[in-house]
Amino acid sequence: MPKTLRIATRQSELALWQAKHVQVRLQTALPEIEVVLLPIRTEGDRIIDRPLSEIGGKGLFLKELEAALAAGEADLAVHSMKDVPAELPPGMALPVVLSPGSPLDAFVANDYDTVEQLPDGAHMGTSSLRRAAMLKNLRPDLRISSLRGNVQTRLAKLDAGEFDAILLACAGLERLGLAARIKSELSPEQSLPAIGQGVLGIEIRADDDETAAHIAALDDEYTHIRIDAERAVNARLEGSCHLPIAAYAVHDGQTLRLRACVGKPDGTVMVRDEISGPTGEAASLGHRLAERLLAAGADKILADLA
Numbered sequence: 053m054p055k056t057l058r059i060a061t062r063q064s065e066l067a068l069w070q071a072k073h074v075q076v077r078l079q080t081a082l083p084e085i086e087v088v089l090l091p092i093r094t095e096g097d098r099i100i101d102r103p104l105s106e107i108g109g110k111g112l113f114l115k116e117l118e119a120a121l122a123a124g125e126a127d128l129a130v131h132s133m134k135d136v137p138a139e140l141p142p143g144m145a146l147p148v149v150l151s152p153g154s155p156l157d158a159f160v161a162n163d164y165d166t167v168e169q170l171p172d173g174a175h176m177g178t179s180s181l182r183r184a185a186m187l188k189n190l191r192p193d194l195r196i197s198s199l200r201g202n203v204q205t206r207l208a209k210l211d212a213g214e215f216d217a218i219l220l221a222c223a224g225l226e227r228l229g230l231a232a233r234i235k236s237e238l239s240p241e242q243s244l245p246a247i248g249q250g251v252l253g254i255e256i257r258a259d260d261d262e263t264a265a266h267i268a269a270l271d272d273e274y275t276h277i278r279i280d281a282e283r284a285v286n287a288r289l290e291g292s293c294h295l296p297i298a299a300y301a302v303h304d305g306q307t308l309r310l311r312a313c314v315g316k317p318d319g320t321v322m323v324r325d326e327i328s329g330p331t332g333e334a335a336s337l338g339h340r341l342a343e344r345l346l347a348a349g350a351d352k353i354l355a356d357l358a
């Protein structure tokens with residue numbers, strides 16, 4: 053019997069695209085191995101009527117996939133890095149990241165092309181505390197309401213007239229074949245992306261050296277450095293919940309520029325800072341930037357949300 057690699061995946065269209073992307077990449081690299089999908093239904097997919105921050109935060113979407121890994125039912129799980137908490141559960145590792153898309157937020161509307169074009173007091177939908185903080189900081193007049201559900205559900209609510217505009221990740225829309233819905237990209241100055249936005253991560257059991265060896269070639273070095281810097285910010289700042297934190301790193305292979313901010317979701321306070329240094333020090337740059345943000349008031353913003 054040929055060796056099989058089993059990819060645990062959520063069943064949303066976005067999760068399936070991501071898992072299939074990794075499946076194809078692995079299958080191409082490893083023709084002698086059979087790479088299959090193991091679809092799993094997770095708690096985060098079942099509860100769609102409450103904000104994510106209320107029902108257990110970011111780790112929710114990963115839990116059941118990690119259980120399948122721990123039980124030996126699956127060999128790897130593919131995640132949007134944005135949904136991966138700062139700390140992995142014991143026994144898990146995330147050795148490979150890849151970045152098949154844009155890291156930026158997308159402005160999506162039917163009657164407007166940019167945030168600037170929105171009329172005074174326009175109604176926007178997002179349930180991301182980060183996007184709410186960015187939007188209110190950019191345009192204090194905007195009215196923002198919670199918007200959950202998968203990407204298609206959110207677009208349907210926009211199309212039904214519940215909102216004048218919504219923000220989504222460009223990457224998610226691209227993966228679903230919905231790039232035509234992107235009216236404009238928000239620049240990092242307008243909306244600094246979430247930590248790991250647009251990046252896929254492959255999680256495995258920490259002791260599974262065989263799978264680690266099979267997937268190693270998929271790792272993207274540029275993205276890995278980016279993730280090391282951004283996740284170091286998260287390691288210092290994040291509690292258990294989904295928070296209004298953004299960090300975004302770019303580099304040229306030598307020098308890394310890391311921007312980060314923590315904002316109040318009502319837009320009244322936004323602590324921003326940035327740091328540059330050698331790519332080899334990505335993680336320590338992230339830690340240092342996080343310390344500076346905390347000292348400049350991020351600690352108060354995060355404590356008030358806890």
Ligand SMILES: NCc1[nH]cc(CCC(=O)O)c1CC(=O)O
Binds near residue numbers: 132203220223248250
């Ligand atoms: N929060 C859900 C989620 N998780 C990953 C993506 C899209 C892909 C990505 O951002 O990496 C999305 C949709 C969105 O935020 O619009």
